[in-house]
Structures are given as C-alpha cells and as structure tokens.
C-alpha cells in the first residue's frame with residue numbers, strides 16, 4: 001500500500017533531483033536559484049502555471065509573446081502562441097496577451113511596460129520553424145524584464161534536457177530566466193511538465209494552482225530515472241556531437257530544394273524552397289518519420305539515444321529524397 005509519506009518521499013526526491021539538474025545550467029545568481037517547482041501533467045499546463053504565477057506575483061495583467069511562438073493548446077498557452085488561423089478560430093482568447101516580432105529587441109522594448117507581468121519566449125522556436133533568437137535579443141529581454149519589473153518565462157519544453165547539445169538551450173546564451181517551463185523529455189515518456197521559478201519569488205498561496213495527478217509518485221519516479229539515465233549517458237554531449245555531424249551532412253545536400261539548415265544539437269530544421277508536406281510523405285514511405293514546422297520547414301527530432309546507424313540511414317533517406325526533388 002502506498003502511504004501518504006511514500007508519495008511525499010517520491011515527490012521530494014524528484015524535487016531535489018530536478019533542482020540539482022537545473023543547477024548545472026542555471027547556477028544561482030544574485031536573484032537566487034530556480035528552486036520552486038510546480039509539477040503538472042503536460043507542457044501546456046506548465047505554461048498555464050507560469051502565466052498564472054506571473055500575474056499572481058506581479059499583480060499585472062500583460063503577457064508579451066512572439067510571432068511564430070508556440071506554447072501549447074490550452075487557452076492560456078494558446079493565447080501566448082502566435083496568432084494564426086488555427087489559433088484564432090478558438091477566439092475569444094484570454095485578454096492581456098500581445099505579440100511582437102521574434103528576435104527584434106526594439107519591438108519587444110516597446111511591448112514591455114508597467115502593466116507587463118511576463119515575457120514568454122522560446123530560445124529556439126520549435127513549431128515555429130527552428131529559429132533561434134540571438135544572444136543580444138534573449139539577454140536583452142532579460143534586462144528589459146528586470147528593469148521594468150516583469151518576469152522572464154523561458155519555454156524549454158522542446159529544447160530542454162539535452163536536445164540542443166546543452167542541458168538547457170538557455171545555457172547557449174547565458175540566460176538566467178525567472179521562470180523555466182519544462183515538459184516532453186522530463187517524464188521519460190510519461191505525462192509530466194513543470195514550471196520552476198526563483199525561490200525568492202515565493203510560492204503560490206495554497207489552492208491557487210494544482211491538479212489531481214500532478215506530481216504523482218509514479219511520474220516522479222519515472223522522471224528521476226529518466227534524469228539519471230540522461231546524466232549517466234551524457235546525452236547532451238551526444239546530441240551535440242551527432243547534431244554537428246548531421247547538420248554538416250545535410251548542408252552538403254546538392255542542387256535541390258533545400259534553402260538552409262538550422263538548429264542545434266539534435267533539433268534540426270531544413271528550410272525548403274517548396275512545401276514540406278509531400279517530402280514528409282515521401283520520407284514516411286521509406287521509413288523515416290519527420291515533422292513539419294510551418295509550411296516549408298522539415299524538422300528532425302531524433303531520440304537522443306538513436307543508434308548512429310539509424311541516424312545515418314535517416315540522413316541518407318533525407319538526402320536522396322531532397323536530391324530527387
């Protein structure tokens with residue numbers, strides 16, 4: 001029988017394991033460590049927790065987000081997601097959200113004011129086409145937030161846990177967010193997300209946020225095991241090595257419909273001159289399952305544990321498919 005204290009033990013163990021993991025790439029600075037953890041059942045719910053906490057903490061309504069951004073499909077997360085026909089058919093969305101062009105600090109500066117609770121941003125936009133913000137842009141957002149009393153929320157749901165070749169993509173830019181949002185790889189395949197913020201920001205009042213199954217012992221145990229395996233197998237370094245090799249190979253694809261190769265680690269985007277949909281079908285027919293990111297970007301997100309022979313096979317199929325046109 002699972003006792004209350006066993007449940008609490010599993011969660012406490014997960015909290016401390018995750019906090020230690022985060023501390024590798026987010027060392028405590030003068031604003032404190034990322035140590036307050038709100039467990040959730042998905043990435044979208046973790047975004048909800050972060051948005052609610054930012055409004056709760058600052059007492060302000062405004063959320064600034066970016067063109068091409070993606071943060072999930074619940075109403076708050078959808079409101080932070082960039083406007084598009086797919087999003088806007090669910091209007092009216094949550095009030096108080098605004099969007100400005102990604103990677104454009106002067107537009108962002110005009111959008112952050114004394115009614116802004118938070119700025120929410122991806123270090124590398126995933127669904128939006130594998131676009132990475134410049135260090136100047138991302139650090140500039142951090143500075144704007146600090147100067148104007150808003151919180152910086154970094155969505156690392158897709159980029160977190162070694163995907164980009166560092167444990168967290170923020171590390172590539174020396175970013176030091178107030179709130180980091182996690183999901184996807186966090187649960188090792190089980191449904192789990194988390195919003196984590198600086199301890200000095202305090203907690204939620206009890207009852208303001210939570211969910212029946214969030215932080216349940218089973219997912220906490222799975223997450224601890226997944227984090228341990230990622231460390232033991234040093235998957236961030238592996239993603240970095242395999243990703244550099246893969247991008248070099250993809251860049252050499254000849255005379256075809258390929259415009260540019262982007263990304264970091266094993267988060268790879270190939271911008272095509274034409275539409276991606278027929279290419280995805282052709283790849284699928286030959287045993288390679290890729291994703292679209294927008295209308296003309298082919299996205300490759302192989303498992304960080306992919307055997308080298310499988311990756312070589314997939315890259316070969318991508319090359320042949322694109323070269324055949």
Ligand SMILES: *Cc1c(COP(=O)(O)O)cnc(C)c1O
Nearest residue numbers: 042043044070071072157158183
């Ligand atoms: C997948 C994703 C989400 C949403 O996470 P879910 O677990 O699918 O709700 C949010 N933001 C980013 C950047 C994502 O890649």
